[in-house]
Amino acid sequence: MPETAPTSPALRVDGLKAYYQTRWFGITREVRAVDDITLRIEHDEIYGIAGESSSGKSSLIKTIAGAIRPPLNVVSGSVNFDFGTRKVDLYSLKPEERTAIRWKHLAYIMQGSMSVLNPLRRVRQSFVDFAFRHMGLPMPAFLRAVEEHLLKLHLQPGVLDSYPHELSGGMRQRVVIALATVCRPGFIIADEPTTALDVVVQKSVLTMIREVQREMRASILFVTHDMAVHANLTDRLGIMYAGRLVEEGRTRDLFRNPRHPYTIHLIRSLPRIGDAEPRKGLEGTPPNLADPPPGCRFHPRCPIAMDVCRVVVPPMQSLGGGHRVACHAVTGGTVQ
């Protein structure tokens, strides 16, 4: 929790474009994975990003975490954090300054992050390797702080003596979350942290994330394609389609009253108790982001596409109450 009252959102992303840029045999190819994203995340808030595979979720949060490397490049736009004690314009910093912010102010739990635990060394050593130099404590006090942090997260300090292979998948992921948060960062970014886990273990990891957030009053940016996880965890939700944000609002509003045809599809395709047969998926496939369709990128799959949708990119419009949508067909409260 910031020590001084924050004056700006925890995160401001403005007009962010990040493309995979490659050049093979003289031909330049650009995959527009993050294409003009603007969003705000408040202090003490859990913000979710949803969307199907290849919609650009991971590319967006890697860019927000400052964890990109070629061929992914920021083409334009900005990412600003307010950590309370420090405000940061991420892409005005030198790469090494961006790295220094990680751990201390910004935790990034990436897909497959269990690999941060060195398989040949005890868990204690991973804590020392990653967190010791950021905490500014002598070693005995550092290890005591690590143990206290583990206990707060309902993990026994005994896990520090284990090798990663001695822990179950769920326990390893919980240890990784403890490691990412031991320096008490103000902002936590998590990319599909529960996807590889079974449902029961997934629940324990989500409970832990919620407890960490409450205890530290941190902001969380949480990415998953799993809408049920968003329904249970997030305060607000952004829906991504083909590199763009198409709808955003309070999670409960989006579930009760989705407005974009793509969000409507995502929510209607969730299985319900009593379903006689599986719900139908959306026809077609997401567009090739190296050559996306003009106008609204969803129009080739949209059941209500109009002529304008094939030509004009729909701007994000406010519907009030923090609900925003980018869809030409949304007027007067219903999708026409």
Ligand SMILES: Nc1ncnc2c1ncn2[C@@H]1O[C@H](COP(=O)(O)OP(=O)(O)OP(=O)(O)O)[C@@H](O)[C@H]1O
């Ligand atoms: N290294 C790369 N070079 C070129 N294109 C890439 C690269 N990595 C990802 N992409 C492309 O960028 C687009 C967005 O991918 P991204 O992984 O961000 O989507 P995602 O929504 O996170 O998908 P998933 O849920 O499957 O991880 C896709 O079209 C993908 O093929």
